[in-house]
């Protein structure tokens with residue numbers, strides 16, 4: 114379990130993390146999602162004591178990281194896959210880490226096997242591809258068999274087989290009751306991997322909820338209705354929060370109501386329906402709509418980034 118209270122980090126006049134409070138529960142994969150520069154890495158670095166909070170606190174399993182007596186057994190972290198001595202082999206890097214905690218050779222061999230590094234374990238890390246480096250970072254995180262895992266962009270640089278492997282691995286680790294916290298800016302990947310999502314933008318929490326709730330809350334659900342009585346049904350559905358659009362005769366897209374309400378309204382008026390389908394928004398749509406005001410750099414048609422005014426407000430929906 115990870116618990117952050119009023120966690121804040123400023124670098125000079127830049128507030129990277131702005132008074133955030135959240136908890137990451139065991140037994141679930143929690144995704145930490147946000148656009149570039151949102152504050153994900155800074156938050157993760159504070160969790161493992163690599164950055165000191167300007168204000169607030171964060172604990173892992175009830176204690177600040179610095180107070181954990183055997184940190185490798187409590188928290189495994191992948192923060193910067195390149196932070197490895199490039200002259201060493203993967204096996205000697207892991208063996209050196211293991212020695213600091215009295216972890217035996219058998220466990221080193223296990224994590225090498227688990228992460229698919231067996232074929233390259235004797236090779237110099239300096240020659241590793243980005244994907245191999247990620248696997249080594251994950252192997253290091255798993256070494257102490259920790260209850261909590263913190264993985265910053267773990268699928269970065271992995272091929273599709275590697276992405277699937279990380280997805281299955283983190284889901285398995287969570288099913289064992291571990292706390293798994295992983296960051297990404299890929300909503301589509303999170304949709305397949307996470308149970309719960311915390312969205313951060315400009316250092317503030319924008320949403321903290323189960324995946325399904327984030328989708329529903331961010332965009333509302335649209336219901337597709339096909340009926341030969343479209344005009345009459347639109348009249349009956351009219352209301353302040355209801356939007357109805359139509360792209361062809363007899364086909365309505367209704368936002369702001371539910372399939373049940375629309376079906377009951379139609380039945381009460383004896384209107385025939387040929388279709389009544391709730392269309393859930395994709396997680397990508399939900400993410401774009403949530404973070405629209407928090408993206409620091411928007412692409413322009415020229416492909417060059419245009420900074421958005423630094424004081425632009427965040428559509429805040431904090432918990």
Ligand SMILES: Nc1ncnc2c1ncn2[C@@H]1O[C@H](COP(=O)(O)OP(=O)(O)OP(=O)(O)O)[C@@H](O)[C@H]1O
Pocket residue numbers: 124127128129147148149150151152153154155156298
């Ligand atoms: N050491 C530092 N000194 C000054 N500013 C920093 C420092 N580290 C991070 N920042 C700034 O803090 C903000 C948050 O950065 P952070 O790396 O935590 O974001 P992120 O969500 O991890 O982004 P990305 O997805 O691009 O890695 C950014 O504006 C960044 O420029």
